[in-house]
Structure formats: structure tokens, C-alpha cells
Amino acid sequence: MKQDNYFKNRDEENILKLQDLKKELPFFCSEFFMGIEANTTPLTRLGYAIDLKIFFDFLIREMPEFINKNSIRELTIDDLEKITSTHLEHYLHYLTLYKLDGKIYRNGEKAKSRKLSAIRSLLKYFFKKGAISKNVGSKIDTPKIHESEIIRLEIDEMVKLLNESESGYNLTKMQRGFHSHTKNRDVAMLSLFLGTGIRISECVGLNVEDVDFDANAFTVTRKGGNRVILYFNDEVASALKTYVEERNNDKTIPKEEHALFLSLQKKRIGVRAVEKLVKKYAQIAAPLKHITPHKLRSTFGTNLYRETGDIYVVATVLGHKDVNTTRKHYAAISEDIRRSAAEKVKLRKE
Numbered sequence: 001m002k003q004d005n006y007f008k009n010r011d012e013e014n015i016l017k018l019q020d021l022k023k024e025l026p027f028f029c030s031e032f033f034m035g036i037e038a039n040t041t042p043l044t045r046l047g048y049a050i051d052l053k054i055f056f057d058f059l060i061r062e063m064p065e066f067i068n069k070n071s072i073r074e075l076t077i078d079d080l081e082k083i084t085s086t087h088l089e090h091y092l093h094y095l096t097l098y099k100l101d102g103k104i105y106r107n108g109e110k111a112k113s114r115k116l117s118a119i120r121s122l123l124k125y126f127f128k129k130g131a132i133s134k135n136v137g138s139k140i141d142t143p144k145i146h147e148s149e150i151i152r153l154e155i156d157e158m159v160k161l162l163n164e165s166e167s168g169y170n171l172t173k174m175q176r177g178f179h180s181h182t183k184n185r186d187v188a189m190l191s192l193f194l195g196t197g198i199r200i201s202e203c204v205g206l207n208v209e210d211v212d213f214d215a216n217a218f219t220v221t222r223k224g225g226n227r228v229i230l231y232f233n234d235e236v237a238s239a240l241k242t243y244v245e246e247r248n249n250d251k252t253i254p255k256e257e258h259a260l261f262l263s264l265q266k267k268r269i270g271v272r273a274v275e276k277l278v279k280k281y282a283q284i285a286a287p288l289k290h291i292t293p294h295k296l297r298s299t300f301g302t303n304l305y306r307e308t309g310d311i312y313v314v315a316t317v318l319g320h321k322d323v324n325t326t327r328k329h330y331a332a333i334s335e336d337i338r339r340s341a342a343e344k345v346k347l348r349k350e
Contacts, residue, residue: 006205006259006268007221014042021049026056026075032125041224051118057100058091059083080123081132085139092116092143112143151289152299153282158194160285165190170284181264186277188243189261193278193293195236197300197318199223200293204271206260211244213237222319230317301326 022030029052033045040048056072059065065082069075095107095115107115120137127135153161164170165186168179179186192203202220211218217231232240244260247253252266259268274293282291289295297318305314315326 005207007225011042014046018042018046018049021046021053024073025049025053026072026079028075028077028080028126028131029122032122035125035129036121047114048118048121051115052122054115055091055119058094059087062094063087063090077126077131080126081134083123083136085136088116088119088136088140091119092140109143116140116142150298150302151291151295152302153194153286153289153291153296157286157289158299161281162187162190162194164281164284171280175280178264184239184243184246185261186281188239189274189277190281190296191236191239192232193296194300195232196230197297197304198230199297199319200271200274203261203293204269204274207258208244208247208260209258211240211260213241228319 018033022033029049033049036045036048053072056075059075059079060067060069060072065087066075066079069079092112095105095112097104097106099105116137120140123132123135123137126132166183168176168183171179189203192198198220199222202222205221206218210220215231216233216237217229219227219229222228247260247262250266253262254266257266257268261269261274263269263273278291278293278296282289282295285291301314301318304317305311308314311323311326314320315323318326320326
């Protein structure tokens with residue numbers, strides 16, 4: 001079994017989902033997805049397909065120029081030529097709040113920006129191929145995304161989170177029943193999040209063979225499929241060793257199961273289960289904060305910057321291609337940079 005089996009299976013599932021969804025989209029979309037395949041992941045293409053379906057449905061239901069179509073399958077390349085910047089502006093306004101099949105949908109700035117990105121990519125692709133004469137997507141401004149408050153754990157909250165995962169003292173009676181079976185796994189997973197800043201997908205995708213205790217290192221599969229070696233400290237190593245020893249001694253785990261973190265069913269734990277796990281302990285450690293696995297990543301990034309003072313180190317460890325992404329997500333970084341700048345400027349020479 002290959003070490004990257006989780007990611008391979010995930011990509012294959014998304015490819016199959018995309019194949020099914022393409023049957024509901026205009027025929028020219030198949031050409032578009034083939035054209036961008038080399039530079040996008042299956043997850044990105046599936047996201048584009050979902051967002052394009054919403055856009056095309058909007059066109060044939062809301063815009064007079066396309067209302068003669070009985071279904072979005074009837075749309076053609078010639079119909080793409082009819083799309084104007086005004087249509088896109090109407091669409092962004094429509095996305096704020098709309099009702100479809102009896103269900104109400106809302107979209108904020110980030111969701112609108114993502115959905116516009118799918119349309120832009122489609123129009124740009126066919127414009128570059130000469131299939132349409134203009135690229136109206138380039139004339140529409142991306143919705144301004146206002147920076148939201150950065151939520152992370154403070155040091156005392158980190159301690160509470162780890163202590164609670166070890167003791168289970170404040171869990172409900174039912175939760176304590178499960179806790180006796182998952183304590184070492186939960187402590188190891190939370191320690192890994194807080195001590196390395198890995199993404200939830202990277203955590204779920206880890207296999208036993210990915211961890212090297214001799215070097216206090218492990219290999220993760222990052223966005224785009226790149227394999228990278230990361231390192232952990234002795235505190236994280238201790239939590240991992242305790243869990244791995246327990247896992248190795250569990251004779252009920254199938255020999256063919258290589259996943260590092262397992263569910264109670266002795267299968268690779270899923271993303272949703274990890275989100276629930278973090279929420280369960282975080283509600284006790286920091287009840288007023290909405291803490292997710294990504295917030296634990298933010299906590300690590302902030303702490304690493306405060307220890308190193310080097311934003312490029314933080315970007316490298318977290319796997320950010322653009323250092324601006326790092327700066328945008330970690331408020332303390334910008335805050336500390338401003339404080340440092342103020343201290344360096346002297347009004348009078350001593």
C-alpha cells in the first residue's frame with residue numbers, strides 16, 4: 001500500500017464526482033476541465049463545476065437573454081459570447097441571498113469571490129483559445145474581503161486544551177465513556193496540530209510509516225501533492241510515541257490499515273471526526289471562541305513568529321507559497337511588526 005493512498009483515493013473520488021456533475025453542465029465545460037487539468041487539483045475542478053452550475057442556473061432563470069433555455073445543458077459557446085459584465089454584477093448581487101428548490105442560500109464576500117473565480121477561469125480559457133471575442137470576467141472587480149478577527153488560543157488555553165484531552169474531567173458522562181478509548185490518540189493529534197501547524201487534510205492523511213522518531217520528523221502531503229518533511233519537538237514526540245505504542249499493541253487493527261490516526265472503527269479517521277474532536281475539547285478550554293483545526297494552525301503560526309520574529313520561517317513551515325498569505329492570517333505578526341517599527345525610530349539621538 002502506498003503511503004499517499006489517502007490522497008490518491010481522495011483525488012479519485014473527486015474525479016468521479018466531477019464526471020457525474022459534468023453530465024448536468026453544458027457540453028463545453030468538459031473541454032474547459034480538460035484544458036485546466038494540468039494546473040489544477042481534482043478538488044479545485046470539482047469546486048469550479050459546482051460554482052459554474054449555480055451560475056448557469058442563474059442565467060437561464062433570471063436573465064432575459066437566456067430565459068428561452070429549458071436547461072443549462074442547452075447553453076453553448078455562443079451563449080458565453082452573450083455574457084456581459086452587467087450579467088456578472090447581477091449574479092454577485094443575486095448570490096447575497098437567493099432561494100432555490102425551497103432552500104435559502106447566503107453568500108458572503110469570500111464565497112462570492114470564489115464563485116466569481118470559477119467564471120473568470122472559464123471565460124479566460126475560452127478567450128485565450130479564440131472561442132469567444134471578449135473576456136468580460138476581467139472587467140469585474142473581486143468583492144472586497146474585509147479582514148475578520150483572527151481567533152487563536154492563548155498559552156493558558158492551549159494548556160487547558162491539552163490537559164482536558166488527557167483527563168477528560170469536564171466531558172459529559174457519555175463523552176467520558178469514549179474518552180477512555182481515544183485519550184492517547186486525541187492528545188497526540190492535538191499536540192501535533194499545536195506543535196507543527198499542519199492542515200487537517202495533512203493530519204488525516206498521515207500513515208504510520210510517515211513518522212520517524214529517530215529524527216523527530218514526519219512527512220506530509222501538502223496542497224498540490226508535494227511531499228515535505230516537518231519536524232516536531234520532544235513534547236509532541238512523547239505524545240505521539242504513547243499513541244503509536246498503543247496503536248501497535250492493538251490486535252484488532254487490520255494489518256492492511258496504515259493510517260496513523262484511526263477512528264473507533266479502526267479505520268482512517270475522517271476530516272469531520274477531527275473537527276468534532278477539536279470542537280469538543282475547545283468548548284471546554286476556550287468556551288467563548290470558535291476553535292477549529294485551522295485555528296490551531298493559526299495558533300502555531302503566531303507562536304512560531306513570536307519565537308523567531310521571521311515571517312519567512314513561518315511561511316516556509318506552514319507551506320505558504322506567498323508570504324502575504326502568512327501575514328494576512330496571523331494578526332500578531334502585523335501587530336508585532338508595527339510595534340518593532342515604533343521602537344526602532346528615535347526622535348532624539350541619545
